[in-house]
Structure formats: structure tokens, C-alpha cells
Amino acid sequence: MTSLASRPDTLAPRSGTPYDQLKVVPARHPGRWVATAAVAVLLAMVVNSLVTNPRWEWDVVGAYLTEESIVRGVWTTIQLTLITAVLGFALGTVLALMRLSRSPLLRAVSWGYTWVFRSVPLILQLLLWYNLAYLYQTLDFGIPFGPSFASVETLSLIDKFGAAILGLGLHQAAYSAEIVRAGILSVDQGQLEAAASLGIPRRRQTTRIVLPQAMRAIVPTAVNEVIGLFKGTSIVYVLALGELFYTVSVIYGRTQRVLPMLVVAAVWYVVLTTVVTVIQYYVERYYARGAVRTLPPTPWQRVRSELAAVLSRFGAPRGATR
Numbered sequence: 001m002t003s004l005a006s007r008p009d010t011l012a013p014r015s016g017t018p019y020d021q022l023k024v025v026p027a028r029h030p031g032r033w034v035a036t037a038a039v040a041v042l043l044a045m046v047v048n049s050l051v052t053n054p055r056w057e058w059d060v061v062g063a064y065l066t067e068e069s070i071v072r073g074v075w076t077t078i079q080l081t082l083i084t085a086v087l088g089f090a091l092g093t094v095l096a097l098m099r100l101s102r103s104p105l106l107r108a109v110s111w112g113y114t115w116v117f118r119s120v121p122l123i124l125q126l127l128l129w130y131n132l133a134y135l136y137q138t139l140d141f142g143i144p145f146g147p148s149f150a151s152v153e154t155l156s157l158i159d160k161f162g163a164a165i166l167g168l169g170l171h172q173a174a175y176s177a178e179i180v181r182a183g184i185l186s187v188d189q190g191q192l193e194a195a196a197s198l199g200i201p202r203r204r205q206t207t208r209i210v211l212p213q214a215m216r217a218i219v220p221t222a223v224n225e226v227i228g229l230f231k232g233t234s235i236v237y238v239l240a241l242g243e244l245f246y247t248v249s250v251i252y253g254r255t256q257r258v259l260p261m262l263v264v265a266a267v268w269y270v271v272l273t274t275v276v277t278v279i280q281y282y283v284e285r286y287y288a289r290g291a292v293r294t295l296p297p298t299p300w301q302r303v304r305s306e307l308a309a310v311l312s313r314f315g316a317p318r319g320a321t322r
């Protein structure tokens with residue numbers, strides 16, 4: 001039997017056949033062009049409105065964007081977010097491991113903590129921690145149910161910043177516990193069975209096998225929570241703590257420049273969220289090393305490839321983009 005590879009006439013049409021008369025026409029996408037034009041027009045209208053409407057008062061926005069009190073408020077917001085994120089995810093990891101434990105008491109405590117802190121509104125938790133000194137005037141340190149070795153006044157230990165840290169951190173821990181638990185459960189059970197068959201200790205299984213694989217599922221949701229924390233810190237204005245939103249509200253209450261000051265806050269929140277999003281991209285790319293053969297290109301690599309494609313259309317040298 002003659003193979004197709006030995007019959008060149010089956011691979012390409014002979015010259016002079018009707019196939020030579022066919023005209024290759026590129027695929028057309030009229031819907032895509034219409035949608036692109038519509039979005040471009042809408043985007044131009046939005047930009048024109050932002051630029052030409054004097055009531056945005058961009059000069060006021062520029063004057064207050066780097067004002068000293070605003071920068072201090074931004075720094076307080078960053079501090080609150082970083083501390084509560086570390087506290088929340090550290091405690092959340094412990095709660096997740098407790099929830100997966102074989103101990104009925106540990107599972108019950110973890111479930112109860114998550115149930116209570118997800119049920120009570122955050123603003124209520126903040127006010128409760130801020131008024132903790134009313135319930136307990138002093139905090140004693142010593143043997144449980146025994147004598148105390150030292151005591152400290154609650155009001156001097158938990159101020160506005162401390163109440164905000166406790167409220168945000170403990171509230172975040174309840175959600176972080178579920179995120180970490182879901183990530184751990186996403187790891188194939190066969191991984192643990194293989195590790196156990198090799199005699200790897202259980203703690204090493206968790207730190208070296210389970211958590212690195214679980215991070216691929218944990219990171220996207222965890223970063224969403226961190227971004228939510230950046231914006232959620234604005235709720236501590238009820239404690240009169242000088243974070244970004246409270247500082248902005250004090251300024252526009254004094255100057256009556258409400259809209260420009262709200263734009264200042266929005267710009268800073270967008271900047272902070274953008275930084276976290278960039279970090280998220282590289283963290284996800286790091287943990288994707290064991291899941292994909294070829295890592296996705298970085299934003300800079302994408303820009304270089306697009307620029308090279310554009311220049312190649314105009315006949316630029318191949319090495320012109322270096």
C-alpha cells in the first residue's frame with residue numbers, strides 16, 4: 001500500500017486545477033470593530049468630561065494629594081493593612097489547621113470562632129474592642145485561675161490604634177481561616193498518601209508539600225482580602241483614628257471641598273490597590289512554576305513583544321527593541 005507521504009499529489013493541488021483560482025480572504029469581525037469603536041467613543045467622552053468639567057477642581061486635588069496630613073493618613077492606612085493582614089492570616093492559618101484537626105474540641109473552637117466573627121458586623125466589633133476598658137478595667141497576667149503576677153490598665157494598653165488592629169485583625173482571621181482551609185483541601189489527597197508512604201513526617205508534609213501547592217488557590221483570594229482591607233480600614237473613622245478617609249473627611253468638613261477631597265482619597269486607594277495587584281501577579285507567577293511548563297510573560301515582556309510586533313510591521317531591525 002502506498003503511503004500518503006510518498007504521494008506528493010495528495011499534499012498539494014496540482015497547478016492548473018480549479019484550486020489555483022481560489023482567493024484567500026482574511027476573516028472579518030465586524031462586531032468586534034463596532035464594539036471597539038463604541039467603547040472608544042465612550043472612553044473619550046469620559047476623559048473629556050473629567051478634563052473639561054471645572055467642578056472636579058483638579059488644582060485642589062493636586063494641591064492636597066501630597067499634603068502632609070494626607071500622607072500621614074496614607075501611612076496609617078498602610079500600617080493598619082499590613083499589621084492586620086499578618087495577624088489575620090497567621091491566626092487564620094492556625095484556625096484552618098485546627099478545623100482540619102482530628103480533635104473534636106479544636107474543630108469546634110475553630111468553627112465557633114469563624115461563626116461568631118463572621119456573624120457580628122465589623123463596625124460593631126471595632127466599637128466593642130474600643131470599649132473593652134468598660135468591661136475590664138485592668139488586664140491581669142499570671143497563672144490561669146490562680147494568682148496574677150502583673151496587671152495593666154486596659155485603657156493604656158488598647159488605644160484607638162490597638163482597637164482598630166484587634167477589630168480588623170480578628171475579623172480578618174475568620175475569613176482567612178476559610179481561605180486557607182479551602183486551599184489545603186484543594187490539594188490532591190494522593191499527594192499526602194505518597195508523602196506518608198515515603199515516611200515524611202506530618203509537619204513536613206504540611207510545610208513542604210501541602211502549603212506550597214495550596215498557595216496557588218490561596219493567593220488570588222487572599223490578595224482580594226488584602227485589597228478589601230485597604231478599603232475596609234476606612235471604617236475605623238468611627239474611632240476617630242487618623243487614617244486616610246478620616247483625614248480626608250476632616251479636611252473637607254473644614255474647607256467644604258467635598259468632591260475634590262473624595263477624589264484625593266480615591267486616587268490614593270487606586271495607587272495602593274495597584275501596588276498590591278502587581279505584587280499578586282508575581283506571587284502567582286512564582287507559585288505557578290510547578291503547575292505549568294511555560295510561565296506566563298511578565299507585563300514588561302508583553303510590552304516588549306507587542307512593541308517588537310509593531311516595529312516589525314514597519315520594517316524595523318529585529319534588534320531595535322533591545
